[in-house]
Amino acid sequence: MTLFSKPKYSTVSVKKKDIPKGLWTKCPVSGEIVYNKELENNWMVVPKSKYHFPLSAARRIELLVDEGTFQEYDVDLVSVDPLKFTGVASYTDKIEQYTKKTGMKDAVLSGMAEIGGCSVSLAVMDFSFLGASMGSVVGEKITRAIERAEERKVPIIIVSASGGARMYEGILSLMQMAKTSAALARVSKAGLPYISILTNPTMAGVMASFASLGDIILAEPGALIGFAGRRVIKEATQQDLPEGFQTAEFLMEHGLIDQIVPRLEMRERLITFLSALYKKEAS
Numbered sequence: 001m002t003l004f005s006k007p008k009y010s011t012v013s014v015k016k017k018d019i020p021k022g023l024w025t026k027c028p029v030s031g032e033i034v035y036n037k038e039l040e041n042n043w044m045v046v047p048k049s050k051y052h053f054p055l056s057a058a059r060r061i062e063l064l065v066d067e068g069t070f071q072e073y074d075v076d077l078v079s080v081d082p083l084k085f086t087g088v089a090s091y092t093d094k095i096e097q098y099t100k101k102t103g104m105k106d107a108v109l110s111g112m113a114e115i116g117g118c119s120v121s122l123a124v125m126d127f128s129f130l131g132a133s134m135g136s137v138v139g140e141k142i143t144r145a146i147e148r149a150e151e152r153k154v155p156i157i158i159v160s161a162s163g164g165a166r167m168y169e170g171i172l173s174l175m176q177m178a179k180t181s182a183a184l185a186r187v188s189k190a191g192l193p194y195i196s197i198l199t200n201p202t203m204a205g206v207m208a209s210f211a212s213l214g215d216i217i218l219a220e221p222g223a224l225i226g227f228a229g230r231r232v233i234k235e236a237t238q239q240d241l242p243e244g245f246q247t248a249e250f251l252m253e254h255g256l257i258d259q260i261v262p263r264l265e266m267r268e269r270l271i272t273f274l275s276a277l278y279k280k281e282a283s
Contacts, residue, residue: 022036023035023036024036025039025053027046027048027049027051028051029046029049029051029222030046030048030049030051032046032048032049034046034047039053042264043055043059043063043263043264044059044263045262045263045264050221050262051222052199052200052220052221052222052223052262052263054127054128054161054199054200055199055263056102056126056128057104057108057109057124057125057126057159058109058126060124060159061109061113061122061124063263063266063267064113064115064122064159064266064267064270065113065114065115065122066113066114066115066116066117069113069114070111070112070113070122071111071112071113072109072110072111073110073111073112073144073145073148074110074140074141074144075105076105077105077106077137077140077141078095078105078106078137079091079095079106079135079136079137079169081168082169082172083168083169083170083172085168085169091168091169094130094168095130098128098129098130101128101129102126102128102129104126104129105137106129106135106137106138106141107125107126107127107129107130107131107132107133107134107135107138107162108123108124108125108126108132108137108138108141108142109123109124109126110122110123110124110141110142110144110145111145112148112152112154115157115267115270115271115274116267116270116271116274116275118154118155118271118274118275118277118278119152119154120149120154120155120156120157120274121145121146121148121149121152121154121155121156121157122145122156122157122158122159123141123142123145123156123157123158123159124158124159125138125158125159125160125161125162125206126161127161127162127163127199127201130166131162131163132161132162132163132206133162133163133164133165133166133167133173134162134164134165134166134173134176134177134205134206135165135166135168135169135172135173135176136169136172136173136175136176138166138176139173139175139176139177139179139180140176140179142158142176142180142210143176143179143180143183145158146180146183146184146186146187146194146210147183147186149187149192149194150183150186150187150190150192153190153192154192155192155193155194155195155274155277156184156187156192156193156194156195157194157195157196157197157270158194158195158196158197158210158211158214159197159199160196160197160198160199160202160206160207160210160211161199161200161201161202162201162202162203162204162205162206162207162211163201163203163204164203164204164205164206164207165177165204165205173205174205176205176209177205177208177209177210178209180209180210181209181210181213184210184213188215193215193216193277194213194214194215194216195214195215195216195218195270195273196210196211196212196213196214196216196217196218197218197219197220197266198211198217198218198219198220198223198225198248198257199219199220199223200220200222200223200224201223201224201225202223202224202225203224203225203226203227204227204228207225207226207227208227212256216258216259216273217256217257217258218257218258218259218260218261218266218269219248219251219252219257219259219260219261220248220260220261220262220263220266221248221249221260221262222247222248222249223247223248224246224247225246225247225248225251225257226245226246248260
């Protein structure tokens with residue numbers, strides 16, 4: 001005789017409610033889940049951890065400049081395929097793909113604007129377009145932005161974000177390093193200030209040229225900044241690299257950048273610098 005009988009359980013299948021994709025983003029630092037709309041409203045900075053996600057060039061310009069003052073230049077410059085690059089996809093196909101994805105013609109927006117009432121020549125790179133790699137168009141637009149600063153006797157501000165040179169263009173890409181650096185040398189000789197802003201990531205040929213030549217070099221918190229990647233350096237040197245190597249904080253500690261400025265404070269910091277520069281010029 002059974003004194004106790006096991007209760008009978010029924011199995012109920014519960015279907016997980018479908019959640020639309022693209023509503024949430026996980027912070028890689030804290031692990032917190034952030035509603036995308038909240039993230040976008042906070043200029044892609046996680047409210048609690050302060051982690052800085054990449055920001056598009058158009059939105060960064062909106063954040064930094066006086067409303068309605070940005071005038072874009074060199075809009076019609078587009079990349080061609082002089083080397084007839086072939087691979088999994090052709091260079092032409094890649095350009096078309098990223099143009100559709102981003103709405104941009106290449107990885108930089110440039111033009112004239114005002115920040116705190118001060119006129120500046122501005123170039124802003126966008127990592128979402130082919131990793132903001134520097135090809136002939138990127139180099140040309142940045143060079144023209146520098147030359148506009150020289151012509152109009154105003155400061156030049158460049159916001160960098162790049163994986164480096166654009167392999168599809170070979171040596172033509174590497175030539176942009178010399179071209180942009182030479183233009184900056186002329187601006188320096190003319191006594192005009194250059195403010196360089198480094199964002200995550202700023203690497204390789206871009207960091208080895210115009211990004212590292214600023215009279216004032218600012219960086220966003222946690223930005224990856226360097227030439228070769230950490231793994232490449234370790235393999236080449238056969239040495240363990242220091243903790244935090246190639247971060248903005250590490251570089252500031254070693255005197256390679258001037259200040260680390262959170263994204264939401266960048267506009268006010270630029271106004272402070274520009275006001276001081278214009279005041280000095282007026283006196």
